[in-house]
Amino acid sequence: MSAARSALFNQIVAERLKKADVNQVVDGDALQLAGRGSWFVATTEELAELQRRVNDKELMITAALPGSGEWGTQREALAFEQAAVAAETELQALLVREKVEAARRAMLLYPQQLSWNWWDDVTVEIRFWLPAGSFATSVVRELINTTGDYAHIAE
Template sequence: MLITLPDFAYLLGVPTATARLRVIPEDFQVIETLSFEPSGTGEHVFLQIRKRNTNTDWLARQLAQFANVKSLAVSYAGLKDRHAVTTQWFSIHLAGQAGDKLNWQTLNNETVQVLQQTRHERKLRRGALRDNQFILCLRDVTGDHQDLENRLTQLAAQGVPNYFGEQRFGHNHHNLQQAGTILLEHASVADRHQRGLYLSAARSFLFNCILSERVSRRLWNQAMIGDVMQLAGSHSVFPIKEIEADIIQRLQMFDLHPAAPLWGKGENLATADALALMQTVLAPYSGWCDGLIREDLTLEWRNLRLVVNDLQWTWLDATTLQLRFHLPAGSYATTVLRELVISEEYSFEN
C-alpha cells in the first residue's frame, strides 16, 4: 500500500527562508550527555566515541567484532545521524580483565575516534540520556533575515511542536509503507528489529497526525478538557477533567506539557474534548490502531511540546547561520529546523 505523509501543520507558518543543510558532515554535529555518571568499575566497558559519516548500528557491530563478543553485548543510548559528526557512548559487556587488555585506540581512523574509556556495573540502555547538544550550520541562506531571527526568538520562548522527524519513517517513507502491510495485510517480517522499526513508524505517524490537528487549533501547548498532562522531564502522566488555574500556570512555567498517545493496548486516559479530537483524527486509521493492539504494543504517552533549551544563533557570514541548542532524548533537531527554513539536504557515501 502507498502512504503519503500529510503536510503536518506548522507553528509559525511555512518558512519563507531556504538553506542548505549537511553540505559537509561537520554542518550537523551532535553531542550526547548521559543521564548518569559511569562508576568506573563493573563488567561493562563504556566508550565515548566521535564518529563522522558513520552509522551507529554499523559501528556497534565493529565494536563487537573487535572485542570478539556477540552483537547483543554492545549497546548504546540512541541512534545518531549517519550524515553528521556525532559523539556518543557505547557499552560492551566484558567481564573480568578482558576489556582492559584491548587497545581501543587502534580503532581510531579518519571517521572514528575513541575519546574516553571507563566501566560501569550495568549496560547502557536506550534513552539513558540527559540531552543531546546540536551544533548546526545552515549555508546559502536566502530570505528575510529579520523574519528568521523573529522565528528563532519565538522558538526559544515557546518551544516547537514535538513532531517525530521524517527520518523516523524511512527513506521514501519505506518504514511506514511496511507498517501498513503488517497492520492491514497481516504481512510477516522475520527480522524482529526491522519489524519493531516499522511498528514504531506507525505509532509515530498517528502521533504526528494528532499533534498536527492540535497545532492547527492552537492547542498544542494549551490544555483541553479531558486532556492528559505529562510532567516535564518525566514519563509520568495524569488526566485532567477541567482546566484549572493551577494547570494553566504550570503549563506556562513549562512544568507540564499536554500529551498524546503512542498507540497500543491499554487504557486511554483522555476523555471529553481531548478524546473527541483524538477519535476524529484517528478515524481514518482505525485499521492501524487495531493492528497495533493486535501486535501487542502497549499504549505510551509523548508530550506535544518540545522545549528548545539554550538556543543560540550566530551569523558566520551574510548567508551562513550557525545554531546551537539542547534537546531531550527522543526528539529531533529537524523538527526545530522545519519551523525556520525550507532546507535542501545533501547526502554522503559512508
C-alpha cells in the same frame, strides 16, 4: 511499527495545532511534568491551575502514541484524539495486533539553551538541547520552514 505509531501521533498533534487554543488544557488532557516522563490526567476542577502551569512551561500537554491498551487521556481529550485518527482503523488495528503499547509524548517542544553563530553569509551553526525522545530534525525543519521575511531561508 514505531513509524506507524509516530504518524498517528503527528496526525493528532496536527489536528490540535489547527485549533486557535492549541495549548489550552481541556478536561481529560494527559499532562506531563516538564523534563519528566510521568504524566497525569486533568480534571475540570483543576483546569485553571493546570493552565497556569502549562503557560509557565512547568507542564506539557501530551498526545497519544496509539497502540494497545489505554491511551491515557479521558473524556473530552480522549474523544478529540480518537476523532483525529478515526479514519486510520487498519493502522490502529495493526498496532494492537502487534502488541505495540500505547504511550504519551509531549505535544510541543521547547528547545533549551538555543544559540547560533553565523560562520559566513550562508552558513549558520545552531546549538540547542532537547529532552530525550525529541528529534533535532523537527526543530531544524520548523526553523527553515517559516513565513514572512525569512520564508525562503532554506534556499
